[in-house]
Amino acid sequence: MKYVNQPMQKKDAKALVTGQPVYTDDLAPKDCLIVKVLRSPHAHALIEEINTDAAMKVPGIVCVLTYKDVPQERFTFAGQTYPELSPYDRLILDRRLRFVGDAVAIVAGETEKAVDKALKIIKVKYQVLEAVLDFHQAKDNTVVIHPEDNWLAQVPVGGDNKRNLCASRSESKGDVDQVLKECRYTVERTYHTKANQQAMMETFRAYTYLDHFGRLNVVASTQVPFHVRRILGRALGIGASNVRVIKPRIGGGFGAKQTSVAEVYPAIVTLKTKRPAKMVFSRYESQICSSPRHEMEVTVRLGADEEGHLKAIDIYTLSNTGAFGEHGPTTVGLSGHKPLGLYRDYEAYRFSYDVVYTNRMSAGAYRGYGATQGIFAVESAIDELAELMHMDPVKFREMNLTKEGGKFIGYDGSTWVTSCTLDQCLERAKEMIGWDEKYPARDLGNGKVRGVGAALAMQGSAIAGVDVGGASVKLGEDASYTLSLGATDMGTGCDTILSQMAADVLETDFDNIIAWGVDTDVSPYDSGSYASATTYVTGMAVARACQDLREKIKELGASMLELSPEEVEFDGREVYQLDGEKKVSLEAIAVKGTCGNNTSLQASATASSKISPPPFMAAAVEVEVDKETGSVEIIDYAAVVDCGTPINPNLARVQTEGGLAQGIGMALYEDIQYNAKGQMRNNSFMQYKIPTRQDVGKIRVEFAPSYEESHPFGAKSIGEIVINTPCPAIANAVYNAVGVRIREMPITPEKVLMGIMGDH
Amino acid sequence: MEIKFWLNGKKIQAETEPDTLLLDFLREHGCCSVKRGCETANSGLCTVLMEDRPVLSCSMLAARADGKKIVTLEGMQKEAEEFGEFLANEGAEQCGFCNPGFIMNVFAMLKELSDPTEEEINEYLAGNLCRCSGFMGQTRSILKFLEYKKAEKEEAKGQ
Known part of the structure; x- marks a missing residue:
């Protein structure tokens, strides 16, 4: 391996560091219509009357659309493999408004000023309805958020729109109640995580135009071009074949752009007006009407025997999907299945959940996708259980954690633990932080206490049996290779790491690979970049396609040498006779490919996996708690990751550091809050604080790679797992420092101080 | 107007x-x-x-x-390429969307502070958010760039 496991620079690095115009809004035609959406001021209302006459008269206004102007077939914004598990519960514009910020009307005009003016003078008479804002009250509430008869769950997921229920389910192994009853030690606790914004620096945006065939072209900042194609085809009633989606560079996604938040608005304007149109979400809109993390309340019951062996795990999750069901039935699954995979040998488990509709902004996909919420709960509860047993929580984990070669019990992505160094990760994280010297805490004598906390995490690598990676590679006339991808590089560097794999399979220079994507008309199908899938399944597809192309190069080379393919080998530079002197260079074969040739020098491959081998991770954090103010400062964050072979150690490291910082934000600051009317309190970066470089302390990352045999280079995923440890590790550290157990994120100074004061 | x-x-x-x-x-x-x-x-x-x-x-x-x-x-393409090489060597450019504002402020900082400490760097650049990198790689790239600039200066002096 020449390039795999090397810190190659990202292929697009130079364009990005010099500020080249490579993002959606940089590329939009200058004369395109500006599209904006009138937002509902009410959490739950019906439009009684809507009058757009005055708005239409504003000079420069080209189009104003209301619920009367849109197709009536429901759809979902969720970017998922068909048939989507998310219910079809949306219209582009609906008469019923389900949260503050819901779309009331679409306005398009020549200038932003004209559009802003028109938005102000659309006259709407609302019938304000009672709203369901508290997700505890949602199920079977008399106020029904989706009373419509054409609400459609394509796949039975235990939902019932008449009960405000998006999904529900229960699964178990063994008699969890009986095993818990027999346990010497048990805990039962409830943990609450809030909605958080992905807060990628580039907000949602797309521009649209009709091409020379009259087809709708969509250039969008999306993680899921192929899903957007299908979603728009259905939403607009024109069919997917009339939609082409192109993804340029993306300014971050973190799951937010796995939901088609913005595309439909300029798309319908272009269809109605035949003119190019663009919509760029403001940060305000990105805060109030987008696709944040599902708020979840996770109740955990754990039981252990006298010696400290974990015997039973019972998890119940209540998830708040908000006004629409995007990713509702699926995120919740990870809140149980992922933490259940962290431990071994327990006798019984149960995992059940309800996902409910409320009159808040719809939730969506956010890095970690439910695992973050569930792991916070279980990894906090493990510490609480160890505390009850007077046992070091790290020792408890060492005794019970999942090991390579063992069997998964509650994890749904694989039967066997095919690759895992979780024990080594924990051992090393412990050393890095100096656990044995520092646990549980040191009083600095100045009103400040330093405590340490630990947590484990896992995720998956693609959705088993569902996600599809695609790659197509061709040899150019000049002996360069073009690698065409359907996976979407959103800054993480997948164009680069997939090129590294391709270069190694083809035994060519990294710079000889041109990575290109995505255009749904020409790129190979790929589910998109989500579910920690790209390195794993698209990586498999790349290796397969490159291997196939090698065979074709051999075939053409052999025919040029007047030999059979069995008589030659290819070493990346030339095809040579195994048993003789004949040889022909790749350059000559490439040229031959363009002249009098009947052998295709292009290969495509598709890959999916029956298993989703989890990456693993252990983290240990040292925090400093101010007993006077309750404030918590990160001193040192040590994390050790088993992502299999890190294809690019630099990019894997930065993924980890970035995920940890984002997780620290979730643990300490980030909390979407609403007032009693359902209006969001923190609708800007002024009120919604994400971590700055002064807030994250020192983050130290190491790798303890296992080798995942099912991947051509032994790799697993890295993108999502890295956000899962901060919430529990920091909560555990705060407890060890000052004895205050925070079970509701974020860990604010107020909560810590109230806890400290409550003790005295 | x-x-x-x-x-x-x-x-x-x-x-x-x-x-x-x-x-x-x-x-x-x-x-x-x-x-x-x-x-x-x-x-x-x-x-x-x-x-x-x-x-x-x-x-x-x-x-x-x-x-x-x-x-x-x-207007600073040459400088951007020079510093950008260090950022890219850490993989810390990531999605790139925050890079231009961040890099402009790095240049402003280097004009004001000749040899900033890590703490000074974090303070000066506190207003430049990045959601991808977790900041560590950005800081590493600045420190390595400073080393490189110092060595360049030393070399110029020596000649």
Whole structure:
């Protein structure tokens, strides 16, 4: 391996560091219509009357659309493999408004000023309805958020729109109640995580135009071009074949752009007006009407025997999907299945959940996708259980954690633990932080206490049996290779790491690979970049396609040498006779490919996996708690990751550091809050604080790679797992420092101080 | 109204509205490196230099640029490539959307502080948000760049 496991620079690095115009809004035609959406001021209302006459008269206004102007077939914004598990519960514009910020009307005009003016003078008479804002009250509430008869769950997921229920389910192994009853030690606790914004620096945006065939072209900042194609085809009633989606560079996604938040608005304007149109979400809109993390309340019951062996795990999750069901039935699954995979040998488990509709902004996909919420709960509860047993929580984990070669019990992505160094990760994280010297805490004598906390995490690598990676590679006339991808590089560097794999399979220079994507008309199908899938399944597809192309190069080379393919080998530079002197260079074969040739020098491959081998991770954090103010400062964050072979150690490291910082934000600051009317309190970066470089302390990352045999280079995923440890590790550290157990994120100074004061 | 100012070393004269923000004006005039990250002056993505000082172009009217020298990353391509190499060697450019504002502020910092400590770096650049990198790689790249610049200076002295 020449390039795999090397810190190659990202292929697009130079364009990005010099500020080249490579993002959606940089590329939009200058004369395109500006599209904006009138937002509902009410959490739950019906439009009684809507009058757009005055708005239409504003000079420069080209189009104003209301619920009367849109197709009536429901759809979902969720970017998922068909048939989507998310219910079809949306219209582009609906008469019923389900949260503050819901779309009331679409306005398009020549200038932003004209559009802003028109938005102000659309006259709407609302019938304000009672709203369901508290997700505890949602199920079977008399106020029904989706009373419509054409609400459609394509796949039975235990939902019932008449009960405000998006999904529900229960699964178990063994008699969890009986095993818990027999346990010497048990805990039962409830943990609450809030909605958080992905807060990628580039907000949602797309521009649209009709091409020379009259087809709708969509250039969008999306993680899921192929899903957007299908979603728009259905939403607009024109069919997917009339939609082409192109993804340029993306300014971050973190799951937010796995939901088609913005595309439909300029798309319908272009269809109605035949003119190019663009919509760029403001940060305000990105805060109030987008696709944040599902708020979840996770109740955990754990039981252990006298010696400290974990015997039973019972998890119940209540998830708040908000006004629409995007990713509702699926995120919740990870809140149980992922933490259940962290431990071994327990006798019984149960995992059940309800996902409910409320009159808040719809939730969506956010890095970690439910695992973050569930792991916070279980990894906090493990510490609480160890505390009850007077046992070091790290020792408890060492005794019970999942090991390579063992069997998964509650994890749904694989039967066997095919690759895992979780024990080594924990051992090393412990050393890095100096656990044995520092646990549980040191009083600095100045009103400040330093405590340490630990947590484990896992995720998956693609959705088993569902996600599809695609790659197509061709040899150019000049002996360069073009690698065409359907996976979407959103800054993480997948164009680069997939090129590294391709270069190694083809035994060519990294710079000889041109990575290109995505255009749904020409790129190979790929589910998109989500579910920690790209390195794993698209990586498999790349290796397969490159291997196939090698065979074709051999075939053409052999025919040029007047030999059979069995008589030659290819070493990346030339095809040579195994048993003789004949040889022909790749350059000559490439040229031959363009002249009098009947052998295709292009290969495509598709890959999916029956298993989703989890990456693993252990983290240990040292925090400093101010007993006077309750404030918590990160001193040192040590994390050790088993992502299999890190294809690019630099990019894997930065993924980890970035995920940890984002997780620290979730643990300490980030909390979407609403007032009693359902209006969001923190609708800007002024009120919604994400971590700055002064807030994250020192983050130290190491790798303890296992080798995942099912991947051509032994790799697993890295993108999502890295956000899962901060919430529990920091909560555990705060407890060890000052004895205050925070079970509701974020860990604010107020909560810590109230806890400290409550003790005295 | 008409404004005249120096944009990346070239004198420009243009019509603008009194309420046009400098950020929008610059993007309309070919400086697409200047990005908008928020509406509340919190992200630092729109940082440009005015008279060699970093300013948030989202919080300044284009009219205020009249008679001034404005520099965006388009005007510092050579410098951007030089520092960008260090950023890219850490993989810390990531999605790239915050890079132009961040890099402009790094240049402003290096003009003000000859040998900043890690703490000073974190303080100076606190207003430049990045959601991808977790900041560690950005800091590593700055420290390595400073080392490189120091060595370059030493070498020049030695000759």
